[in-house]
Amino acid sequence: MRKIILFVLLGIISVSVRSQAVGTTLITNILLIDGTAIPARKAAVRFSGNKILAVGELTAGKSETVIDGNGWVLAPGFIDSHSHVGNSLANEPEAIADLNQGVTTIVSGQDGYGSYIDSIKAGIARQPIAINIATYTGHTGLREMVLGKDHLNRAATEKEIAAMQDILSAELKKGSLGLSTGLEYEGAYFSSYQEVLQLAKTAALEKARYISHIRSEDIALSQALSEIIKIGEEAKLPVQISHIKLALKDNWGWSPKILAMLQTARSNGVDITADCYPYEFWYSTLKVLFPKTDYTNSASAQYAVDHTFDPTQSVLVHFAANTFYAGKTISEIAKLRNEKPAQTLMGLIAEADLYEKQHPDATAIEGIMAKSMTDADVINFLSWANTNICSDGSNGGHPRGFGSFTRVLGYYVREKKIMSLEQAIQKMTSLSAEHVGIKNRGLIAPGYFADLVLLDPKTVKDNATIKNSKALSTGIEKVWVNGICVYENKHSTKKFPGVFISR
Numbered sequence: 001m002r003k004i005i006l007f008v009l010l011g012i013i014s015v016s017v018r019s020q021a022v023g024t025t026l027i028t029n030i031l032l033i034d035g036t037a038i039p040a041r042k043a044a045v046r047f048s049g050n051k052i053l054a055v056g057e058l059t060a061g062k063s064e065t066v067i068d069g070n071g072w073v074l075a076p077g078f079i080d081s082h083s084h085v086g087n088s089l090a091n092e093p094e095a096i097a098d099l100n101q102g103v104t105t106i107v108s109g110q111d112g113y114g115s116y117i118d119s120i121k122a123g124i125a126r127q128p129i130a131i132n133i134a135t136y137t138g139h140t141g142l143r144e145m146v147l148g149k150d151h152l153n154r155a156a157t158e159k160e161i162a163a164m165q166d167i168l169s170a171e172l173k174k175g176s177l178g179l180s181t182g183l184e185y186e187g188a189y190f191s192s193y194q195e196v197l198q199l200a201k202t203a204a205l206e207k208a209r210y211i212s213h214i215r216s217e218d219i220a221l222s223q224a225l226s227e228i229i230k231i232g233e234e235a236k237l238p239v240q241i242s243h244i245k246l247a248l249k250d251n252w253g254w255s256p257k258i259l260a261m262l263q264t265a266r267s268n269g270v271d272i273t274a275d276c277y278p279y280e281f282w283y284s285t286l287k288v289l290f291p292k293t294d295y296t297n298s299a300s301a302q303y304a305v306d307h308t309f310d311p312t313q314s315v316l317v318h319f320a321a322n323t324f325y326a327g328k329t330i331s332e333i334a335k336l337r338n339e340k341p342a343q344t345l346m347g348l349i350a351e352a353d354l355y356e357k358q359h360p361d362a363t364a365i366e367g368i369m370a371k372s373m374t375d376a377d378v379i380n381f382l383s384w385a386n387t388n389i390c391s392d393g394s395n396g397g398h399p400r401g402f403g404s405f406t407r408v409l410g411y412y413v414r415e416k417k418i419m420s421l422e423q424a425i426q427k428m429t430s431l432s433a434e435h436v437g438i439k440n441r442g443l444i445a446p447g448y449f450a451d452l453v454l455l456d457p458k459t460v461k462d463n464a465t466i467k468n469s470k471a472l473s474t475g476i477e478k479v480w481v482n483g484i485c486v487y488e489n490k491h492s493t494k495k496f497p498g499v500f501i502s503r
């Protein structure tokens with residue numbers, strides 16, 4: 001008898017221990033937008049640990065944690081396919097830049113630059129982070145490693161390509177999503193097509209992908225597009241155009257033509273896609289205003305002023321060589337210097353270069369936010385069925401770092417009605433996951449990771465501006481990463497459940 005009682009007692013203890021360990025959470029009273037673009041529906045979502053267990057008409061279990069969703073929309077956490085926030089996570093692991101706009105996973109290693117996977121993982125082990133991170137392997141980083149930092153103004157030799165392929169291949173085996181290039185930038189601009197193709201073939205061997213800030217977003221745009229299409233065709237792998245845009249005044253209005261070109265490539269069997277951020281101005285180095293990298297050529301400087309950006313609306317965000325210029329437009333700085341904007345452009349680059357020489361360890365030497373696109377083209381690019389939303393943002397600087405996803409939901413969806421909320425969310429979740437090769441995230445479905453965002457569709461909007469680039473979004477009510485609530489009441493919960501995501 002005693003024995004039986006003991007067994008029953010042990011049974012009860014083990015059951016109660018187990019149900020605590022399993023501890024499920026039910027989010028009720030929500031409008032579910034599951035990431036597939038099907039219409040929003042009333043449902044409840046149950047998750048346990050880091051995984052979603054069930055979706056549908058669910059009733060709360062006895063000891064279950066129940067969260068009232070207040071009738072708001074529950075969506076999969078957003079996946080930012082082109083992010084530079086990774087650089088700031090060691091110091092700001094809360095990742096408010098992402099969480100305040102509903103982003104739960106960032107894809108780093110963009111534009112040809114990134115960190116090695118071992119160092120990303122070691123970084124997370126040292127300082128856990130609130131969001132998930134995946135990465136591409138950067139071409140320019142490989143060039144620096146193999147050719148040397150001071151020898152990037154030429155194409156790599158066969159031997160050097162082979163050495164880069166070895167490093168790339170090792171990173172791909174560790175879970176890199178693929179090869180990324182930043183061909184418009186100095187460090188990769190002089191690489192040959194063959195060099196990029198051979199590296200893309202290495203990525204294809206591992207069933208990985210190619211993502212590219214293409215060789216030109218202005219004067220040689222069509223050649224640059226042809227190049228990425230050809231890479232997709234010859235290396236036989238999915239290719240994605242990073243932050244697609246028309247950044248040359250002469251090309252404004254061309255978006256239908258460009259999309260037709262991409263559509264043709266797709267019907268010829270090339271898996272080409274794009275990501276896009278929802279602003280008419282970009283943020284980069286002053287040097288990209290010189291498509292031929294001839295920074296002392298006054299004709300090129302004048303061309304930039306006339307064709308590639310508007311100096312009266314373009315702000316020098318930071319300038320280490322003379323911090324007084326920070327926050328002023330190029331026209332304002334030109335006036336201060338009694339110069340024409342073209343002259344100022346060349347002068348600023350020379351001064352930044354000199355500063356860099358004198359301070360070799362300095363970072364963030366100069367950066368410009370340049371007005372050079374139109375809303376009509378942005379809308380066409382965002383609306384293309386094969387475009388997912390990205391931010392291209394950092395922790396501050398351009399407002400896109402804090403506001404891209406909420407700007408799409410507030411301005412483009414609710415105000416301008418360019419697409420449905422369900423479509424927009426699909427472009428932030430399952431489509432992004434598909435485009436970069438992330439599995440089991442981007443949908444609210446059983447078995448998927450519990451990366452979730454609860455948002456108010458009536459109020460959701462971005463608040464970040466050029467002057468106040470870190471203003472938090474409105475309407476992002478709660479965010480979960482791997483089943484843990486990381487953001488509520490516009491604050492970090494100081495929980496750090498983010499993981500490194502392998503291909």
Ligand SMILES: [Zn+2]
Nearest residue numbers: 111213242243
């Ligand atoms: Zn880029």
